[in-house]
Amino acid sequence: MDEKKDHFCVVIPKPKKPMDEKVDKLLIDSKEPKKQLMDKKKEKLPVDSTELEPEILMDGERDNLAIDISQRLDLVSKESKEFYDGNSSAETSFKFCIPRVPMHLRDLNGKAYEPQIIAIGPYFPRDKPHFGLMEEQKLRCLEMLVRRTGDPVEKYLKRMRELAESALACYADPVYLTRDQFVEMLLFDACFIVEQFRCWCGDGELKLRKGKEKNPVFDSCWICKKLACDLLLAENQLPFFVLWEFFKMTGESNEPDSFLEIIPPFFVSLLPRGWNRETEGLNIKEIKHLLSFIHDLGVYPLVRTMVTEGDDWEFMRCATELQEAGIKFTMTEQDSLLKIKFENGTMEIPRLRVDYETESFFRNLIVYEQFYPKDSVPFTDYIKFMDCLVNSGKDVQLLCRRKILHNCLGDDEMVANMFNRLLDSVPLSSCNRYKNIYMDVNKHCSRRQNRWMANLRRNYFNTPWAFISFLAAVLLLLLTLAQTVFSVLAYFKSDRSPVNI
Numbered sequence: 001m002d003e004k005k006d007h008f009c010v011v012i013p014k015p016k017k018p019m020d021e022k023v024d025k026l027l028i029d030s031k032e033p034k035k036q037l038m039d040k041k042k043e044k045l046p047v048d049s050t051e052l053e054p055e056i057l058m059d060g061e062r063d064n065l066a067i068d069i070s071q072r073l074d075l076v077s078k079e080s081k082e083f084y085d086g087n088s089s090a091e092t093s094f095k096f097c098i099p100r101v102p103m104h105l106r107d108l109n110g111k112a113y114e115p116q117i118i119a120i121g122p123y124f125p126r127d128k129p130h131f132g133l134m135e136e137q138k139l140r141c142l143e144m145l146v147r148r149t150g151d152p153v154e155k156y157l158k159r160m161r162e163l164a165e166s167a168l169a170c171y172a173d174p175v176y177l178t179r180d181q182f183v184e185m186l187l188f189d190a191c192f193i194v195e196q197f198r199c200w201c202g203d204g205e206l207k208l209r210k211g212k213e214k215n216p217v218f219d220s221c222w223i224c225k226k227l228a229c230d231l232l233l234a235e236n237q238l239p240f241f242v243l244w245e246f247f248k249m250t251g252e253s254n255e256p257d258s259f260l261e262i263i264p265p266f267f268v269s270l271l272p273r274g275w276n277r278e279t280e281g282l283n284i285k286e287i288k289h290l291l292s293f294i295h296d297l298g299v300y301p302l303v304r305t306m307v308t309e310g311d312d313w314e315f316m317r318c319a320t321e322l323q324e325a326g327i328k329f330t331m332t333e334q335d336s337l338l339k340i341k342f343e344n345g346t347m348e349i350p351r352l353r354v355d356y357e358t359e360s361f362f363r364n365l366i367v368y369e370q371f372y373p374k375d376s377v378p379f380t381d382y383i384k385f386m387d388c389l390v391n392s393g394k395d396v397q398l399l400c401r402r403k404i405l406h407n408c409l410g411d412d413e414m415v416a417n418m419f420n421r422l423l424d425s426v427p428l429s430s431c432n433r434y435k436n437i438y439m440d441v442n443k444h445c446s447r448r449q450n451r452w453m454a455n456l457r458r459n460y461f462n463t464p465w466a467f468i469s470f471l472a473a474v475l476l477l478l479l480t481l482a483q484t485v486f487s488v489l490a491y492f493k494s495d496r497s498p499v500n501i
Contacts, residue, residue: 097288098123098237099172101367104425112360113367115230117223120189122175122182123235134227137217138188141195145250159249160186163242170239170288189238190246193231193290200265221269228270229357234367237289244284260284260293267294270361272337273351276300291368299378302336315384316441318391319398322347325445331403338378340385342437345444349399352386355408359418366426381433383422388438390419 098121101113118134119126126135146153160183167186168175175182199218218224230236247259260279264271276297287293316322319329332341332348341348352358362383369377390396393412399405400412407415432438 096172097170097239097292097372098235099371101234102370105363105367108421108424109359109363112363113233113235115233115236117226118192118230118236120193120231120236121238122171122177122185123173133217134192137215138192140215142188142191145191145195149250151250156187156191156246156249157183159245160190160242163245167239167242186238186242190242191250193238193243194247194250196227197262197266200262225269225357228267229360232267232270232291232294232361232364234291234364237291240284240287240289240293243290263290263293264297270357271298273353274334275337276335278335288372291364292372295365295368295379298336299338302338302378313435313439314442315388316438317388317445319389319395320392322389322441322445323398327441327444329399329402329404338382338433340382340434340437342440347437347441349404351404351406353406353408354415354418359422362422366422370426376431376433377429378433380423380426380429383419384428384432385434385437387419387423390416392416 115124119131164183244259264277281300282296326345328346330348331351334350337350365379369380393416396412396415400407409415
């Protein structure tokens with residue numbers, strides 16, 4: 001038991017090859033300068049022919065390598081059976097639900113996946129200077145909780161120790177912590193997150209409960225928004241069942257029964273306008289972590305429709321070209337950012353605020369969908385839809401005039417570049433949620449009469465003065481035509497009249 005306590009997470013080093021062992025021995029025994037020896041290490045050394053001789057086995061004996069591979073295959077088979085077991089509990093069914101961001105995505109914008117002021121979980125070291133303030137606040141939150149409830153800290157530690165094995169299984173990469181360090185991390189992080197959620201009321205403003213001391217650190221709006229952004233990073237997560245268990249064991253009589261109800265107000269400053277906040281239909285046992293919860297919250301209001309594969313459709317053109325084809329853009333109030341409609345030549349799109357946290361927010365949602373696709377990848381499809389609409393700053397200007405985009409960055413080209421880069425190296429699903437809209441838009445643009453009418457409205461009806469000039473020209477044309485008709489009639493009438501002699 002003591003050995004397990006001191007070495008909770010063991011990482012097996014990569015075994016040395018025979019060549020490396022020879023070089024290491026050479027480095028020890030030789031008196032040559034170190035630099036020359038390191039150069040020898042890089043060279044290919046001759047392989048002793050005795051190392052390639054097959055092992056002589058007696059009847060009934062097995063090759064040691066075969067035994068080792070068989071044992072590893074049995075372990076993988078056992079883990080796979082537990083992973084896909086439908087009867088597994090909520091704690092054990094989320095194996096590897098917190099993976100690392102793939103390198104091909106991290107290389108594009110690594111800062112979008114790294115926390116700015118707080119480290120949650122075991123992936124990010126806490127000794128960095130910019131995490132110091134929040135590490136102090138974690139300890140303060142636990143002290144205030146113990147003083148408020150009167151419970152000893154041993155009570156919380158006991159429950160965290162019970163959850164430690166299941167929580168560890170949720171992380172895909174090795175965890176370089178001892179058992180006590182991992183349990184301490186679970187306690188401090190869970191306490192800080194749950195207590196922060198309890199401090200926020202329904203309208204997204206900080207409140208103080210009875211008996212709770214005011215903390216001036218969180219009076220700064222930028223800290224609260226950075227906290228919200230950091231808590232929605234794909235790698236900066238705790239398993240959701242850990243937060244849920246901590247909430248239940250520290251609950252108060254005057255707070256909501258549902259843990260899910262107190263979470264959305266904390267993220268109001270970060271979430272797009274109109275993001276769904278109704279949690280009644282969500283199953284808490286299916287939520288993997290906070291990013292998973294926010295993702296499911298944004299998708300939940302959508303009506304589930306069957307999205308079938310098909311190769312007979314294409315993506316649409318950008319917003320300015322669609323406008324030239326007669327398509328109108330309007331901003332609509334919806335309970336989901338993903339509810340986009342196209343009817344009778346009008347495209348209705350919910351409003352989106354674009355600021356400095358927008359790229360990080362969407363990049364982490366996209367990473368989550370790459371690892372956990374269900375029926376579709378809705379936010380990946382949404383970003384692709386906006387990528388089609390926005391090709392340049394002119395498209396951003398058009399959508400801003402229609403109140404569809406709220407540009408908080410100032411530079412329209414920055415917004416366009418953001419949408420154009422978000423899906424770099426991201427595979428797209430053939431079952432696109434907006435496939436029918438793409439088909440209807442392309443069908444509309446292919447009709448010549450729609451382009452003609454659009455040119456007429458753009459060139460002659462774009463301003464009141466142009467419209468008046470057009471009416472004056474039409475009236476002048478009608479008067480000229482009438483004068484011509486009367487002149488012709490008068491000529492024929494005079495030509496047919498009798499001549500008096």
